[in-house]
Amino acid sequence: MLSRVKVSSLQFHIALGEIKTNLVKATAALGRVADQGAQLAVLPEMWSCGYDYKRLPELAMETPRVLDELCRISEESGMVIVGSLPEKERENVFNTAYVIDRGRVAGRYRKLHLFSFMGEDRFLSSGKESLVVTTRVGRLGVAICYDLRFPELFRKLTLEGAEIICLPAEWPKPRQDHWRTLLRARAIENQLFIAATNCCGVQGKLDFFGMSLLIEPRGDVLAEAGATDTELIAEFEFAQLQDYRAQIPCADDRRPEVYGKLP
Numbered sequence: 288m289l290s291r292v293k294v295s296s297l298q299f300h301i302a303l304g305e306i307k308t309n310l311v312k313a314t315a316a317l318g319r320v321a322d323q324g325a326q327l328a329v330l331p332e333m334w335s336c337g338y339d340y341k342r343l344p345e346l347a348m349e350t351p352r353v354l355d356e357l358c359r360i361s362e363e364s365g366m367v368i369v370g371s372l373p374e375k376e377r378e379n380v381f382n383t384a385y386v387i388d389r390g391r392v393a394g395r396y397r398k399l400h401l402f403s404f405m406g407e408d409r410f411l412s413s414g415k416e417s418l419v420v421t422t423r424v425g426r427l428g429v430a431i432c433y434d435l436r437f438p439e440l441f442r443k444l445t446l447e448g449a450e451i452i453c454l455p456a457e458w459p460k461p462r463q464d465h466w467r468t469l470l471r472a473r474a475i476e477n478q479l480f481i482a483a484t485n486c487c488g489v490q491g492k493l494d495f496f497g498m499s500l501l502i503e504p505r506g507d508v509l510a511e512a513g514a515t516d517t518e519l520i521a522e523f524e525f526a527q528l529q530d531y532r533a534q535i536p537c538a539d540d541r542r543p544e545v546y547g548k549l550p
């Protein structure tokens with residue numbers, strides 16, 4: 288097991304429906320962070336095409352090709368890569384975060400909580416399972432964007448041994464405060480690392496503020512992006528997680544007999 292991991296968050300503007308443009312951008316950014324020694328790279332939510340709702344079934348047909356490219360990069364660079372893409376299965380389209388490790392898909396998480404406020408539930412199907420997966424950079428839990436508002440999911444991932452939670456997002460203005468506060472809260476209450484990647488810039492009618500964050504288990508922000516294309520890098524030291532959990536043993540002090548058992 289590694290004692291520390293170099294983690295990167297690849298924030299960029301997603302061109303709506305333009306898979307080729309976004310793939311070129313992501314590939315270049317992955318190359319740059321690999322050159323800086325990144326071992327885990329987190330891309331935004333639906334980064335290949337954005338929320339081009341009506342064209343999602345057609346755009347999702349390209350996802351296997353995008354995944355092949357990510358697998359190649361993972362194989363050549365040694366990086367673990369996480370990010371969400373539209374996934375088509377029969378008549379359903381899911382918002383699916385893929386974990387790519389050692390040149391193959393090591394785990395797949397279909398977004399559980401669809402953002403009904405913006406009609407995501409009318410165009411996408413929701414997943415039925417959470418995901419914690421062991422990779423070469425440790426045990427990763429995955430959540431996507433709106434999932435951040437559901438602490439139960441994060442607690443479940445924690446109890447299942449997640450050390451780092453990767454959170455691809457497309458979180459628009461004006462809720463910057465919720466984004467930053469909830470990310471720090473999820474890290475603090477579960478005493479783990481969070482690598483959250485938002486997109487930035489205008490996409491259709493929405494304006495994204497960026498503010499991708501790399502956070503350690505005390506809730507301290509190790510790196511934070513502004514509102515433009517940015518590659519964040521920080522080191523996650525697993526001893527910090529162990530020390531903090533030993534110091535304030537929240538997991539041991541839980542009272543599940545009162546408020547219910549998870550998972």
Ligand SMILES: O=C(O)CCC(=O)C(=O)O
Nearest residue numbers: 402432433457458459462
């Ligand atoms: O919860 C929010 O405010 C934003 C969520 C969102 O944009 C999404 O899940 O796509």
